[in-house]
Amino acid sequence: MSAVIEIDGLRKTFHTLRQGRRVAVDGFDLRVDAGQIHGFLGPNGSGKTTTLRALLGLVRADGGRMSMLGAPSPQRLPEVAGRVGAIVESPQFFGNFTARRTLRLLALAGGVPTGRVDEVLEQVGLRDRGDERVKGYSLGMKQRLAVASALLKSPELLILDEPANGLDPAGIREMRDLMRSLAEAGVTVLLSSHILAEIQLICDHVTIISHGRRVAAGPVDEVLAGFDQHEYAVRVAEPERAGELLRALGLSVTAQPDRLVVGGVDEPELITRTLGEQGVWVRELVPLRPDLESVFLELTGTGPHPTIPRQVDDSLLPEQTQKDAAIDLDARVGDSREVGA
Ligand SMILES: Nc1ncnc2c1ncn2[C@@H]1O[C@H](COP(=O)(O)OP(=O)(O)OP(=O)(O)O)[C@@H](O)[C@H]1O
16 A cells, blocks of 8 residues: 655644744654545644644644655655645635635636536535535535635645534535545545544544644554453343352453443353353343544543634744745635645
């Protein structure tokens, strides 16, 4: 499998008058292979946006090595920028423009044939709403329009910062379907999020960042399996007696109000057989699989919350961006940035 994004030991510290020295990324590693829908997961302020900005040449890294589509970044970014679509930070559009007009302007500005506009509207499911003014769009539709703008130049790699931020469950499902259809069309997707449900629903691979460092990476199922305690919830008529019998087998047993949680179980038959032989009948036996939420909490020591505001000091970004950007890749639609447009 070939790497589409490789980051080794990325470091970035910000120095500001108001807040002093702030280590945003502290020796971070990331590898995204071709064809993946790769989730970049971490709590607010853990360094996701800084990593993406550094990778895209929008902020200068203090150390580490990065490459995209085989080209070292930011040094050889211009060579591959035309094959990368990226939206970093919340997209904003001119409300009085229609989606079609917005995309036409972006296509013209980016030297992309305007015939692409209808194709990308179709791709993101906005074909029938493309002639409506953007100010009437739902948040989900605006997010899809942002993705459409990044798709104009038919990128091989799509980088999206918090694309599902603020979406309701239906919007997240739509985003998932969109990402899957892009992956089927051969696009590699890296998307950041601080919301676990999104990553678990949308992505096949995940890298978890905490305090600027990678704390887990791999296929979502494997990351979860690494935290599997082999636990089962058991409901029986005589929980006390069942608990004694199971503890005698060397299993860990925790009594909860309406069930026993039995850990260290390699074969669930051991539970049913042992209890059955003693006349304690099992009413229910349910495997307890870890979800990304508990893994995330354990790894990062923090519970992400959709309502916690982003912690980036936005007032500093424009200046910082202009000063630090090694290569100006900025094509703005409000706040959205698209590489190489
Ligand atoms: N331009 C900047 N100037 C000063 N500090 C910054 C700047 N950008 C980011 N930081 C700080 O770096 C740390 C990492 O921020 P970053 O935006 O990369 O995190 P994040 O994981 O993207 O968070 P969120 O999910 O809230 O967007 C934070 O402490 C943030 O305040």
